[in-house]
Amino acid sequence: GNSVTQMEGPVTLSEEAFLTINCTYTATGYPSLFWYVQYPGEGLQLLLKATKADDKGSNKGFEATYRKETTSFHLEKGSVQVSDSAVYFCALSDYGGATNKLIFGTGTLLAVQP
Amino acid sequence: ETGVTQTPRHLVMGMTNKKSLKCEQHLGHNAMYWYKQSAKKPLELMFVYNFKEQTENNSVPSRFSPECPNSSHLFLHLHTLQPEDSALYLCASSGVQSGRSEQYFGPGTRLTVT
Numbered sequence: 001g002n003s004v005t006q007m008e009g010p011v012t013l014s015e016e017a018f019l020t021i022n023c024t025y026t027a028t029g030y031p032s033l034f035w036y037v038q039y040p041g042e043g044l045q046l047l048l049k050a051t052k053a054d055d056k057g058s059n060k061g062f063e064a065t066y067r068k069e070t071t072s073f074h075l076e077k078g079s080v081q082v083s084d085s086a087v088y089f090c091a092l093s094d095y096g097g098a099t100n101k102l103i104f105g106t107g108t109l110l111a112v113q114p
Numbered sequence: 115e116t117g118v119t120q121t122p123r124h125l126v127m128g129m130t131n132k133k134s135l136k137c138e139q140h141l142g143h144n145a146m147y148w149y150k151q152s153a154k155k156p157l158e159l160m161f162v163y164n165f166k167e168q169t170e171n172n173s174v175p176s177r178f179s180p181e182c183p184n185s186s187h188l189f190l191h192l193h194t195l196q197p198e199d200s201a202l203y204l205c206a207s208s209g210v211q212s213g214r215s216e217q218y219f220g221p222g223t224r225l226t227v228t
């Protein structure tokens with residue numbers, strides 16, 4: 001079945017450091033790919049998405065490119081801030097019959113220190 | 115109200131109590147979801163509703179009973195819960211029936227079973 005694997009955390013960085021959180025997937029067909037972010041005490045927020053191969057999703061300085069050849073969707077940011085501290089989830093769409101589901105990775109905790 | 119709202123935000127209940135969680139989406143979506151998020155475990159999809167019809171039940175114990183009276187409202191009725199049911203319960207909605215659509219999450223209900 002379809003699945004998502006993302007790097008284990010926690011990832012601890014200093015402010016203004018470069019961020020990469022790896023995400024790889026296994027899927028049949030052509031799923032859409034997503035990154036969600038969860039700040040402490042809140043629900044998940046959609047950060048960015050890509051719907052086809054070579055698409056680049058971007059938002060708030062974060063980017064991820066849909067790489068079909070490597071089945072990857074790595075999240076990057078050039079300069080992180082303390083306010084980026086959160087848990088980041090990679091996900092793919094999984095549509096079967098009448099059900100539209102997302103398959104989530106286990107989440108990666110990012111801690112940014114001043 | 116905008117987006118997806120959930121009430122209550124926090125709930126403490128005894129194992130013999132009966133309570134209900136409520137979710138409302140103000141996005142005009144047709145699909146709604148319940149997820150369970152426990153510490154150190156992946157996000158677990160519990161139920162999926164599409165146009166008020168249940169399309170997925172991921173082997174959830176019968177002490178959790180969902181109800182979807184219309185496309186904007188989703189309830190999770192709880193009775194005789196166990197301490198291991200303590201978790202963050204997240205509601206989400208999505209707009210189209212294709213597998214490419216993102217889901218929008220509410221802030222969650224933090225449930226503690228004593």
